[in-house]
Amino acid sequence: MFFLVATTSVLCQDSVPHGDLQPYFDQARKFRNQNKIDLALETLNTAANEAEKNEDLKSLIDSLHELALLYLKLDKEGDTEFYWDRASVLLKDIAYPYGDAMHKYIESILLYRSDRNFQSLFMLNEAKQLNNDRNFYNNLLLIEAKVYLNLEKYESATKNLNSLVVNTDVYEKEYLATQAYLTLAELYLKTGNLSESAKNGEDALTLAQNNGFLEEVKEANRLLSTTYEKLGLYQKSLVNSQNLVQLKDSIFTIDKNKIEVKTADKITDDYKTEEIARQEKKIEELTESQNRSELTAILTSAFLIIISLLAVTLYRNNQIKLKTNDLLQTKNKELQIARDGAVQAMEAKTNFLSTVSHELRTPLYAVTGLTHLLLEEEPQAHQKEHLKALKFSGDYLLNFINDILHINKIDANKLEPLNMEFNLKKVIKEVINSLTQSAKTNNTKLTLEYDPEIPGQLISDPLKLSQIFMNLIGNSIKFTKGGEVRVIAKLLNKIEDDVTIYFEVSDNGIGISKEKQQSIFEGFEQGSIQINREYGGTGLGLTIVKSLLGLFNSKIELESNLGEGSSFFFEIKMKSMDDLPEGDITFEITPRDYDFKGLHLLIVEDNKINQVITKKMLSKKEMTSDIANNGHEAITLAKENVYDAILMDIHMPGISGEEATIEIRKFNQDTPIIALTAISLDDSLESFYAAGCNDVVTKPFKPEVFYQKIGENIFDKKIKSSLT
Template sequence: MVILLALGFGMFAVAQETTPYKDVAPYLNEARNLRNQNKIDLALETLDKAAAEAEKNEDVKALIDSYHELAILYLKLDREGDTQFYWDRASVLLKDTAYPYGDAIHKYIEAILLYRSDQNFQALAMLEKAKQLNNDRNFFNNILLAEAKVYLNLEKYESATKNLNSLIVNTDIYEKDFLTTQAYLGLAELYLKKGDLSESAKNGEYALKMANTNGFFMELKKANLLLTNIYEQLGRYENAYTNSQNLLQINDSIFNVEKLKVEVKTADKIRDDIKTNQIVSLETKVDELTESQNRSELTAILASAFLIIISLLAVSLFRNNQIKVKTNDLLYTKNKELQLARDGAVQAMEAKTNFLSTVSHELRTPLYAVTGLTHLLLEEEPEEHQKEHLKALKFSGDYLLNFINDILHINKIDANKLEPLNMDFNLKKIINEVMESLQQSAKANNTKLILEFDDSIPGHLMSDPLKLSQVFMNLVGNSIKFTKDGQVTVVTKLLHKYKEDVKIYFEVRDNGIGISKEKQKSIFEGFEQGSIQINREYGGTGLGLTIVKSLLGLFDSEIHLESELDKGSAFSFEIDMKSIDDLSEDITFEITQRDYDFKGLHLMIVEDNKINQVITKKMLSKKEITSDIASNGEDAVILAKENVYDAILMDIHMPGISGEEATVQIRKFDQRTPIIALTAISLDDSLESFYAAGCDDVVTKPFKPEIFYQKIGENIFDKKQKISDA
């Protein structure tokens, strides 16, 4: 092929001027602008015109420039094989042409290929050689950008920063905005690697703005992808979600798929046309030689004909192979886009989950103030008209707390933060406890609760009784809410038992208002309650059935629904469990309530929120308990060293060192004082980590006062009793 090119273009060497003909320069400038705007098909067509004009004018230098621009364009398409093809074409012409600028660009492209194959030091050496050959301002700026990318690979951040900052203020007459955008992207990536997230985000936003203004499509994608990652690490989940949605819209655009097809088709056509033109040129040369009677000319003709035949066969085979290659390229490119879209969707989901979790956690802290103050005011014997308002406020606080807990629960399941436990329990006891706890709600609706329990079900099972209780609490509570003057029945049946493996069928049915066929499809989705009217009449969050569906998913089970309007509903599911028949039946799940004499106790309250400090201190004072207050973890450690306390109430989330870290430090010198964690628990909190740090117990805020006092009594008096008995 090198011989053919020499034959085809050798005639241009004599007529070559020192600079390209002015007829070609506009095409090259236009192609560069189109390339930067990712209008690849138009850029390819423009460069094809430039190459044709160069051949027509017998301008070898212009042809070299055209081939170099085509090579750079194919680099943008990640088709390095085609880049090599045009780089080789330019190599043949440069052998017989004195053209320093062409040699410089040639070395620049070679440096990019070395960089892409992770040969970073060789790439830097080649860029230095290119820099010595030409001082064109646009070329020098592109060299700076290429060097910056190599420095980033080598983690030479100071050198990369110097190059990128100089490009921010570049005065390039051809690619000023494009180079500035690339520089901002480079700085965003650099600061991200260094861990300076705020600077990274600032530069990413500058790049996004420049790319939007100038229509730099690829830079727009890269900026959105970078900012999604940066904002997620900063905890700014709304911003991360916005950028990931932008990325999804870009990747899923039908325009992009069609554009890709056009670009591939144009790229293949131009490359194949160049090869065909070379063959036609050779055929013309053969025709000229046939007019000569000289034997040597005849030999040359025959040799040329032989070469033409071989070339035609090669082109034919190449074209056939390209059909397969083109299909594979399309599939590979689309797969990369789909993977990007999937990653963007995952990041969006994580951003949503973390955002909701953060909001839920932050709401629980002020809610503690609402419920705590309401409890204190109700205990201070308010007047009757005030009592009515306080009870309404308490109901609203409890309702909001349940709503927040539901959201946090759904987030934990979606984020795979929950796993089913495996412990022994009595199924009939669990269901009876749930139904007993809901009797008051049933009486308010004049509804009967009935249990149809299959006595052949083993008395001792292994599974997760707590999550099963949540399932029944939601299903039975849901049925009671929508059933007035009727009945709710819980059915259990043993479907299968083989050795210790059992499969049990559960059903909760009612004769309430029922669910329409249309709404049955979406009733298990979050915040769905059948209709707005139902939501207003019956209240609730619409998350109960979503929680049930998600919890059953942890057991590899599915919920099924049969319902008819005005006739009632039946929810059913099956769960696999293990049977253990040789355990005692004395299984207790309830906390035994006891009265304690708290008078004279002295506690430390570790809490950074001023209102919560006042409320907790007031609640302790009600029981004649004195207390000291530490506003952060550091103060808590100091007070624990200087004083003796009957117990420490430790908030977990505080500025400075956290409650967990403060507990670890206290346990280094005090192993006996009970430490009770008081926390508005969030998505990433782990009860196991609290206990591992040295906490004796955990109470989640906002809490019921009776549970609060019960936990204090258990950990002070019961613990002392156990120590004395030992």
């Protein structure tokens, strides 16, 4: 028996171990995209024979998946599920992440086709976690965009499709771009933007005709016929309609459809016939190895008994099965409704936090920016005192917003620990140095007890570790006046390059009562209302610590007595890099002085107050600037003028900053673009960079960070370019 193969747009890639079978998969993919399904089936039939002969289990699984997807293209969902089920059996006996990813990808398409969109999105997200191949990821983006279109989440769909329009896929660049243009045309038709629908439809038609994508040529003509009719361009609509009719009624198309159905049915029949032959061969081998007469009698008796039992119980089993299926369907519907409700509730929470974050950060940018500018204009002594108080209040509110968003990002599984080389002692010292002034204010002594046996170079996430220590040490300082805060780092064990390190932050401050120790790690908990009023703060620091340690599979523990102090301790496993020379590896930007005089920048910002503040901050460094009120103006100004850099706001009415950046990169690849945005919970830095941004500065920002980013992206980039 052999398994037949049908290719899909995600399987012919260098991360899939096809080996000698790769040419078959490449050829089949070409046939599939040109809608030559019968040729694709025949090519993959040969590949399946080879996989069976070589006992190549992974290629066999890939063959089943490709066959399942190709039958989907023929709208034979029954055959798709048939081969998908057989792949499930093989995947149980082998560790094959790519095969698991493809399995979930196919399931997501089946869910999408049955209009179960939230479940489809869930399966797509699980598939993303199992494989990060670029071609695979691009095809996931395409299906995800179509699901978003079904859910009327047009902005999310547009973001995915715009990235596919300019994709750099090694295998299917033109095919993916064609599909993206078609889906954009459908989206704009659905939202009433008929001119954009027509433009994308024409782009899709051109690409499809140039590359022989016959199915996409038909779809483009169908969309254009409808769009031009709604625009009142009846002559153009008639041309596309006639093209569509001609394509559908052509002898070639009719014969082709007959051949495809005949080939598909023949392959399925051959598969089942071979399975029967294989079972018969096994029976023959068993018969020959035993006494023929005795074995025949035994097998005949057993067969008759089994047939009799099956006949008796078949009716009863069918009745039970029918009742069970009815019950399961009812329960499944209830579970689906509950699951959809939970997903919608999580989305509502995420959208709310995203909106609140952006709406608060935008006026905060005005508060902190104007305060900074006023402090630099040599105010009077009593005014300076008020301005510093205003700056402190703005910073406090910003930290509060950041804490809430940080916790929700962790809860939404949007944070993962990084793995990078760093010097642990330097990380802890930098945190202690940054908190020295707070300790002096409270007359508190800060000490570090660091085990010299800890390897100099480690691999983990220094940024999240510094956040943990910043919250723990800062918390101890706040509640310890005239006392001592001790920070301890001790090597527990080291096996080859695996090390376990014990950390402790202890103080002799006010302590925590036994009753409050159970809830102190919950959000907004500070022991009591009186403590909150006396010491201030949001009570989120320990909640963030607990959440961050969860990312390291670690748990924080507490020992405390009221009036005697507290000790927080935990363990983290890391990797050692003993082979590297010990030294300080910093993960922070080293400040530099730049001469900004004479630079000319473009500010893209829809908020008038923010425009004034940003322009004023540039002029303080003798830089000039133009202002674009939205993304369309930004594209026009970038075409007509030469700028040293572009400061791009992301959230704007009309087209977003990401979309404007994508358009600018089509004609300008060199000018640095810095995303200057009040980033929210739902935003992704990866999508900013994918759109073409060189860097990101979060509003409200520290002025020194703002100037540093401008200098790096203008001057450092020029130095690198001259060296290359």
